[in-house]
Amino acid sequence: MSGPAIHVFGGTSDARLICQALDAAGESYRLSVATDTGKQLAGNIAGEVVVGRMDKDEMADFLASRQVRWVVDASHPYADVLHRNVAAACRRLQLPLTRYQRPSDIDAIAHPLLHKTDSLEAACAIARPLGRRVLLTTGSKDLAAYRQNLPDKHLLVRVLPTAAVLAQCEALGLGVEQIIAQCGPFSDAFNQALYEHCRPDVVITKESGAPGGYQQKVAPCLALNIPCIVICRPAPAEDAAPADRVASLDEFTQRLSLWRAQRGS
Known part of the structure; x- marks a missing residue:
């Protein structure tokens, strides 16, 4: 062939x-x-x-x-x-x-509330003392790991609006008020409105670069004085x-x- x-x-x-x-x-x-x-x-x-x-x-x-x-x-x-x-x-x-x-534009923003780390486990360790409501903008792949590492937190998850992903969220016990099904990337204003609506105590995201709207996710989070944890990319x-x-x-x-x-x- x-x-x-x-x-x-x-x-x-x-x-x-x-x-x-x-x-x-x-x-x-x-x-x-x-x-x-x-x-x-x-x-x-x-x-x-x-x-x-x-x-x-x-x-x-x-x-x-x-x-x-x-x-x-x-x-x-x-x-x-x-x-x-x-x-x-x-x-x-x-x-x-x-x-x-x-x-990468990981160095484009510096702020006392911006925490950069290299693993999901490290991100969860930083998040534990920062409040109960944790907004994840890291996708659906590792939701089970977040549930395991943050069992006492109220997780809010922004995920793609597909049937398979929504079924995954439901299987993990996430309620309808915890699931934000949207397809990005999003503007600064959109993300700011989301943060104001969801009122997270901390946001966990990834170093997604310009195509993934990294700065548009991080800047409004910090402007609202919400701690933001960024999981950096794996070494090439x-x-x-x-x-x-x-x-x-x-x-x-x-x-x-x-x-x-x-x-x-």
Whole structure:
């Protein structure tokens, strides 16, 4: 079985932009996403979209059977397991790998009420003495871990409005008054109104960068004198040479031009 020479791992707005750049360049490609939500985020792109999770062996078999020649990892900054699996599959097949790293703006805001940490457990330790009402804007993936680490807190969770996510919240015992089902990113004013309505004692979020509205989440929180805990991104895996890391669409376009030149030689 053969197919497009380029395979993109995505499920983010970053991946959609990369796919649109490939469309503009007239390149065929295939996009992998983990969930149907990731497929929706891809929007109206020309490439085939494959839905489903794969481990490193399944990835290697998939890429080999389709004669892929270049892999682009544009998955979520916090998808460290996926990053490692993609890297392992590419090493096994000796495939070139380009990793898109969303630029960080973690240092754009400094404030006495802004706490930066490197893990969920550390974030929960900081949150415990700060009040009962904890607003999570960290997504649905780790809700069970937050329930376990903050059993005495009244959790408020902002999550994607999908049936699967809402069922997950319900299974964890979260009531309707605790679930805020919305699809972002959101403006400063929107987030400020949310904080004023929910009245959290502390907010826990992630270092999501500009596409995830990091500053728009943090600034109004601090303006209202609400402590904000940010879980920083995992350290980048040693999965690709420095030359194969890109942090902007322009850098990706340059890398694409180089790949096309090498392919033609």
